Amino acid sequence: MPHLGELLSLITAVLWTCSAIIAEKAVNRVGPLNANIVKMAISLLLIIVCLAIYTGNPLPQYTNSTTWMWLCMSSMAGYVFGDMCLFTCYKLIGSRFGQLFMTLAPLSAALFGWILLGERMTTMGYLGMTLTITGILISVVNRQQGDDGKKHTRLKLPLSGVLCGIGAGIGQGVGLVLSKQGILEYETLIPAEDTTAMQSLSMSATFMRAFCGVIGFIVILFLKGDHKRFVPTVFHRKEMLLMTAATICGPFVGVSLSLEATRYASVGVTQTIMSISPVMILVPAVLIFKQKVTLIEVVGALISVAGVALFFV
Secondary structure, eight states: OTTHHHHHHHHHHHHHHHHHHHHHHHHHHHOHHHHHHHHHHHHHHHHHHHHHHHHSOSSOOSOOHHHHHHHHHHHIIIIIIIIHHHHHHHHHHOHHHHHHHTTHHHHHHHHHHHHHTOOOOOHHHHHHHHHHHHHHHHHHEEEEEOTTSOEEEEESSOHHHHHHHHHHHHHHHHHHHHHHHHHHHHHTTSOTTOHHHHHTHHHHHHHHHHHHHHHHHHHHHHHHTOHHHHHHHHTOHHHHHHHHHHHIIIIIHHHHHHHHHHHHSOHHHHHHHHTTHHHHTHHHHHHTSOOOOOHHHHHHHHHHHHHHHHHTO
């Protein structure tokens, strides 16, 4: 099917927008770390069930230590670091701005893809990088009159939220490149005659990433000494329903589709299409969260997404 990778990427963008909206509500109730653990655990359980039904085996087959290494590193970058930053960002400045900072993911994917995979950046790529950063700056800074009567350029968002947003974008991009490397390694291990294993490759890779993510978040939970406060979260029905919905849209279906998309299109193209969420999320931000979205913020989001597109022309 022509443009299958691009189509899968577009569906992923829609799902991630839905996931961001739902996750913001859950994070405000139970906190970023608890929400991430619940999300990863639910995702892992869903993947196990699907693998068992589709392949007859709840665990990935034909893996080796190298595959696990790449996908574990991908999980640490994209899930443990990236998603922890993202959920904290949702709590501090909301999912609308959180998704805006995710437009940094293609930039980090391209830079890391150049280092790891030898993918080269073009002149248009540098222009796109400039536009993406410009769009973000337009959205998050404004001119305010200071005590001295002069106008100064200042962040209109908490610095901690901005830093978390930057971390989320970088983690997502690096995680995707590491995932692609892991999948390329995984493909060489599956026998050509085992079409079922090949067709479920992305799901198996997602299992490995989710498994490593759960372990990583649990380690953080115990290091912070918050394990006793985590248990009550499981018994909050509304929060669990929210996180289940966010998980289905995000790390379960969304991430599986994103990994599948990289098999049919380049990392740059897939990441570009998946990065249009900052524009998609503006309408629900107004209708659901009753947020005031200014014209300059809309322009900033459009410029940032346009920069992402140029980045891979």
